Amino acid sequence: MTRAAGRGSFEADFSHPQSNSPNWGQLALDIHVAARTQVPVLISATPDCAVKVAHAIAEFAGASKTGDVVVCDCARPGEFSAALAGVQPESGRQPGDAILLLREVHALDPAEQAAVAHLVSAWYAGDAAPRIISTCSVSLFDRVREGAFDEQLFYSLNALHIVVRNGSWMSVD
Numbered sequence: 035m036t037r038a039a040g041r042g043s044f045e046a047d048f049s050h051p052q053s054n055s056p057n058w059g060q061l062a063l064d065i066h067v068a069a070r071t072q073v074p075v076l077i078s079a080t081p082d083c084a085v086k087v088a089h090a091i092a093e094f095a096g097a098s099k100t101g102d103v104v105v106c107d108c109a110r111p112g113e114f115s116a117a118l119a120g121v122q123p124e125s126g127r128q129p130g131d132a133i134l135l136l137r138e139v140h141a142l143d144p145a146e147q148a149a150v151a152h153l154v155s156a157w158y159a160g161d162a163a164p165r166i167i168s169t170c171s172v173s174l175f176d177r178v179r180e181g182a183f184d185e186q187l188f189y190s191l192n193a194l195h196i197v198v199r200n201g202s203w204m205s206v207d
Contacts (some may be wrong), residue, residue: 068167074194086134106134133165154187
């Protein structure tokens with residue numbers, strides 16, 4: 035930005051490229067908002083950064099006890115079923131008390147997408163269901179356009195979308 039002489043107004047200076055680092059203030063605000071709401075969250079970022087953002091949301095939401103966050107790596111076969119069992123009443127926890135973290139949600143097959151859609155619709159209906167936080171390192175919208183991901187599920191998971199561009203939390207643990 036450049037300041038106009040003596041006027042106090044600003045004009046955009048597009049001669050310099052934008053910074054490649056994430057907007058940390060915006061990211062902190064996004065984490066705060068996501069922690070204070072219960073809506074599904076979609077985090078678009080590199081895999082390691084997205085998981086750290088998801089854990090920060092869970093921590094600020096008060097889910098600091100072991101087992102409050104059930105992590106599912108959607109790219110690994112069979113892990114979704116195990117994670118789903120971990121948030122069911124038979125697991126000894128109330129579904130509404132758990133957070134289901136779906137890493138790389140774009141890798142879910144159609145049957146798993148249907149199961150997630152059922153959980154999300156139960157949550158929207160007011161039934162006891164786990165909070166869903168999903169991460170994706172590719173454009174989930176492009177996956178919808180390709181027909182590889184359910185459009186309605188995309189919009190349901192995208193109630194709050196956090197995008198971290200060029201983000202890595204190398205110095206944050």
